[in-house]
């Protein structure tokens with residue numbers, strides 16, 4: 289199996305990150321770059337990525353996310369970096385576009401030996417005043433809606449094996 293196929297198969301969601309291990313700036317840059325090369329409907333590049341390594345911002349997003357979920361746990365499972373993908377809802381393919389960026393981010397992280405997980409409720413984070421202020425402070429205008437949070441870091445322990453793939457996943461018409 290080639291390296292790309294190995295990465296696509298071996299990536300698993302991490303739910304316990306090692307809080308003592310930071311992610312290098314170089315790795316963050318490489319991962320977000322991979323995200324920007326995801327395909328997008330009509331090549332319109334509707335998504336944007338906000339790479340959060342600032343602990344206060346990360347913790348506040350975690351708090352809003354937890355509130356939206358109705359829990360008090362850290363929804364980012366201790367990950368030190370959260371790559372938030374938003375996409376411009378004025379573009380009809382924005383959800384697909386954003387989901388593909390999320391996939392690239394998670395697979396790029398895996399290729400670099402980093403763990404990751406898609407955490408939902410980015411929409412709620414950026415509907416809150418805190419998220420709106422982040423966009424305003426960055427000078428981002430437009431109808432941007434949160435698609436997902438890609439939490440990244442180093443796994444604190446081995447990740448569980450993939451669930452078996454369901455038998456009726458693929459149909460061939462030959």
Ligand SMILES: Cc1cc2nc3c(=O)[nH]c(=O)nc-3n(C[C@H](O)[C@H](O)[C@H](O)COP(=O)(O)O)c2cc1C
Nearest residue numbers: 299300301302303363405406407408409436450451
């Ligand atoms: C759209 C989407 C939203 C997800 N949201 C969460 C989440 O909020 N919390 C969480 O623990 N996992 C979340 N996950 C991770 C899935 O639970 C995980 O991908 C699934 O269990 C399969 O495991 P694997 O990623 O290891 O293959 C999400 C995944 C997707 C694709």
